[in-house]
Amino acid sequence: MRRAYADIPAGQMHYRYTAGGKPPVICLHISGSGSGEYERVGDMLADKFTVYALDMLGMNFSDPPPRLYSLSEHASTVVDFMDKLALPRVILIGTLCGANIATHVAAGWPDRVSKLILAQPVHMPEQKDMHRRKALYDPVQYTADGSYALEFWRRVDKYGYPPAINMPRVTDQILSGPEYSEILHWAMFADEDLAGLYPKIQCPTTVLRYELYAGSPEGPYAGLVASMIPGAGLDTILGETIYASRSNPVKVAAMLRKHL
Amino acid sequence: MKRAYIDIPQGQMHYRYAGAGEPALLLHGSASHSGEFEAVGNLLARRFQVYAIDLLGFGASDRPPVEKGEAFGPRGEPVYSIRQHGATVLSFMDAMSIERAMIFGVSAGAAVAAVVAREKPERARRLVLAAPYMPGQSGDDRGEKDKYPLPEYQADGRHLLEYWRRINYGEAPQVNHHWLTGYCLAGDLCESLRWALAEAKDEPGFFDRPRVPALILRFGAGGNNGADDADGADAVTEWIDGAGLYGVKTHAEAIVDAILRRFA
Numbered sequence: 142m143r144r145a146y147a148d149i150p151a152g153q154m155h156y157r158y159t160a161g162g163k164p165p166v167i168c169l170h171i172s173g174s175g176s177g178e179y180e181r182v183g184d185m186l187a188d189k190f191t192v193y194a195l196d197m198l199g200m201n202f203s204d205p206p207p208r209l210y211s212l213s214e215h216a217s218t219v220v221d222f223m224d225k226l227a228l229p230r231v232i233l234i235g236t237l238c239g240a241n242i243a244t245h246v247a248a249g250w251p252d253r254v255s256k257l258i259l260a261q262p263v264h265m266p267e268q269k270d271m272h273r274r275k276a277l278y279d280p281v282q283y284t285a286d287g288s289y290a291l292e293f294w295r296r297v298d299k300y301g302y303p304p305a306i307n308m309p310r311v312t313d314q315i316l317s318g319p320e321y322s323e324i325l326h327w328a329m330f331a332d333e334d335l336a337g338l339y340p341k342i343q344c345p346t347t348v349l350r351y352e353l354y355a356g357s358p359e360g361p362y363a364g365l366v367a368s369m370i371p372g373a374g375l376d377t378i379l380g381e382t383i384y385a386s387r388s389n390p391v392k393v394a395a396m397l398r399k400h401l
Numbered sequence: 402m403k404r405a406y407i408d409i410p411q412g413q414m415h416y417r418y419a420g421a422g423e424p425a426l427l428l429h430g431s432a433s434h435s436g437e438f439e440a441v442g443n444l445l446a447r448r449f450q451v452y453a454i455d456l457l458g459f460g461a462s463d464r465p466p467v468e469k470g471e472a473f474g475p476r477g478e479p480v481y482s483i484r485q486h487g488a489t490v491l492s493f494m495d496a497m498s499i500e501r502a503m504i505f506g507v508s509a510g511a512a513v514a515a516v517v518a519r520e521k522p523e524r525a526r527r528l529v530l531a532a533p534y535m536p537g538q539s540g541d542d543r544g545e546k547d548k549y550p551l552p553e554y555q556a557d558g559r560h561l562l563e564y565w566r567r568i569n570y571g572e573a574p575q576v577n578h579h580w581l582t583g584y585c586l587a588g589d590l591c592e593s594l595r596w597a598l599a600e601a602k603d604e605p606g607f608f609d610r611p612r613v614p615a616l617i618l619r620f621g622a623g624g625n626n627g628a629d630d631a632d633g634a635d636a637v638t639e640w641i642d643g644a645g646l647y648g649v650k651t652h653a654e655a656i657v658d659a660i661l662r663r664f665a
Contacts, residue, residue, distance in 0.1 A: 144406055144413060153404060202461050283574040287565030290581060294558030304554035312585040318578060
């Protein structure tokens with residue numbers, strides 16, 4: 142994928158893209174990550190689609206947002222991106238927090254989204270569980286001896302992947318820095334209950350789950366999310382968990398292609 | 402500074418830009434990227450059209466075509482040479498239709514700036530060499546590849562601490578963070594500029610008398626300002642008092658003052 146910037150009202154949005162002229166697909170990354178998450182998957186889908194992978198404001202090489210943004214405000218920046226590139230309607234894919242942002246886009250701008258894929262949306266019926274987890278995502282604090290770098294590592298190295306798979310996300314967080322690396326988590330934990338938005342989604346929707354993510358707090362609820370979205374389908378990426386787009390892009394691309 | 406990409410024959414090159422006027426190119430040092438120049442670039446932008454480049458393999462730029470590297474790493478692997486990085490700077494200038502520019506390089510970037518001015522003096526209006534890391538000036542250069550092998554990724558993340566050990570010269574962590582980021586972004590190329598410098602020292606006349614007016618900025622407690630390091634007919638040295646190796650970040654105003662005094 143190639144890389145570029147789109148100047149949107151709130152600042153410069155960095156993104157990756159494949160060759161133009163095909164049906165557009167926009168991909169939204171997980172918290173504390175960046176567009177590189179979709180680098181290999183995007184290239185694999187480029188025969189049939191023009192794939193855009195966005196870096197949310199504050200992440201990777203995008204400008205920071207002017208203040209702490211809500212997920213709804215991050216969703217607005219996705220629409221701003223679409224306006225800037227003159228994309229009237231797109232297929233929208235989001236993973237984890239990116240799926241929650243995509244939900245806001247599809248529910249808030251139904252005429253702009255032709256199809257939706259929510260990979261492991263973060264929805265937990267017990268709101269207070271989400272708020273309790275907030276302590277885990279306090280801002281990383283600089284230390285004179287550099288040990289704070291290991292705190293970024295610890296937050297990424299939770300799923301048993303080899304270091305080469307962890308490093309890109311660690312790099313994304315170090316690039317965002319202690320001030321911004323957790324802003325998407327904070328927005329997600331403070332967000333409205335998406336049970337109010339799911340029934341508003343009008344476009345064909347598929348909810349995907351990762352088989353090996355089922356043990357996470359939000360893991361078991363993918364089916365519940367699918368049941369709240371009119372006509373939504375549900376599918377499972379077997380044998381994988383959330384960094385699969387880097388560790389097994391062939392499998393992820395095949396699953397996306399099935400539902401695109 | 403705003404950010405953008407330009408295509409050069411060797412790949413996508415990422416850069417920062419600001420200002421208007423005579424073009425000025427800013428070249429970062431080892432395991433760094435153009436973000437090093439946010440403060441200097443914004444100050445210079447009052448008088449120059451500033452471009453701070455991510456050399457290929459660093460920051461957000463593409464990897465260079467490493468298989469064509471003319472230098473060699475500690476295991477004999479091909480490494481992009483200082484001369485080849487200089488060629489990418491000229492490619493950037495061509496792609497941006499920049500005929501001549503002031504070229505400012507810091508540390509390893511000073512070696513790249515010097516090679517551009519040496520090989521194409523007609524493209525370098527003037528030269529600013531800050532904390533120049535020039536091969537041959539330290540007797541220890543032969544051991545550079547041994548002193549800085551590639552830190553292998555560790556399962557517990559402790560390679561991040563090795564990055565920190567290599568970048569920490571006692572500045573505040575908020576300053577060091579830039580170079581920690583640089584190491585992470587460069588990945589397996591993080592020491593490639595250092596290795597390339599160790600190679601370049603064997604090139605005859607690598608740092609010849611500059612053929613263009615030059616300002617050499619030394620970071621540290623001053624010696625005499627003036628023509629101490631008169632390596633060329635028109636080279637002046639200035640000391641940036643109190644600046645350490647990361648003076649570009651910590652002493653931006655003093656650096657820009659020195660440049661404007663010399664070249665305004």
